[in-house]
Amino acid sequence: MRIGVDLDGVTYDFHSVLRDYCQHVTGRWLPEITQWNCWGEWGMTKDEWFRHVHSASALGVLFRKGPALPGAELAIPLLMRDGHEVVIVTHREGQTARWHTLSWLADHRITFDQIIFAADKTVLNLDVLIDDAPHNLEAARACGTRAVRFAQPWNAELDGYESVAGWHEIPALFIGAHCK
Numbered sequence: 001m002r003i004g005v006d007l008d009g010v011t012y013d014f015h016s017v018l019r020d021y022c023q024h025v026t027g028r029w030l031p032e033i034t035q036w037n038c039w040g041e042w043g044m045t046k047d048e049w050f051r052h053v054h055s056a057s058a059l060g061v062l063f064r065k066g067p068a069l070p071g072a073e074l075a076i077p078l079l080m081r082d083g084h085e086v087v088i089v090t091h092r093e094g095q096t097a098r099w100h101t102l103s104w105l106a107d108h109r110i111t112f113d114q115i116i117f118a119a120d121k122t123v124l125n126l127d128v129l130i131d132d133a134p135h136n137l138e139a140a141r142a143c144g145t146r147a148v149r150f151a152q153p154w155n156a157e158l159d160g161y162e163s164v165a166g167w168h169e170i171p172a173l174f175i176g177a178h179c180k
Contacts, residue, residue: 001085001174002126002128003085003128004087004121004145005088005112006089006121006129006131006136007090007101009132009154011088014062014066015033015038016066017056017061017062017065018053019032019033019042021056021061022052022056025052025055033153034154035153036133036134036154057094060100062100063097063101070167071166071168071170072110072167073109073110075170076110076111079170082174084174085113086111086112086113086114087113087115087116087126088112088114089118091118101115121136122139122143128145128148129147129148131148131150132150132151132155134154134155137158147161148161148162148173149161150164151163151164
């Protein structure tokens with residue numbers, strides 16, 4: 001199977017890294033988020049939030065530093081060992097973000113067969129997409145791709161999706177599945 005794996009909110013702890021950065025530069029405490037588009041929860045405009053994302057990336061904080069979500073480094077090689085093709089799919093834009101992404105993946109020994117930087121994950125000829133963003137899951141399902149919800153507070157309201165609570169559950173989804 002060709003398995004698409006999202007980074008932010010699935011493999012990389014994007015929101016915690018950005019939250020720490022924003023707290024540092026604003027001097028304000030920011031709550032844990034419950035929505036993907038968290039700027040409102042943090043008392044920011046969308047433009048202000050994007051400025052923080054871009055500056056954190058340019059400074060080598062966002063996309064370069066921060067933890068992998070638990071189990072990703074172990075589960076992805078298991079999928080590959082079992083003959084599945086793992087495609088990292090992310091909407092990160094710009095050369096700096098891409099360079100930081102590749103460096104972070106190498107530093108965390110996250111293996112993959114291919115990486116694709118794309119806003120529209122439905123055009124990638126995937127059999128499965130593991131993602132946390134509701135709009136990506138809905139789009140994948142609409143085009144006939146198996147959509148697996150990586151459970152996060154911002155997607156808890158999504159009903160009817162195959163769901164995992166973490167990386168420890170992902171390899172079991174593909175036991176006996178047809179490979180490449």
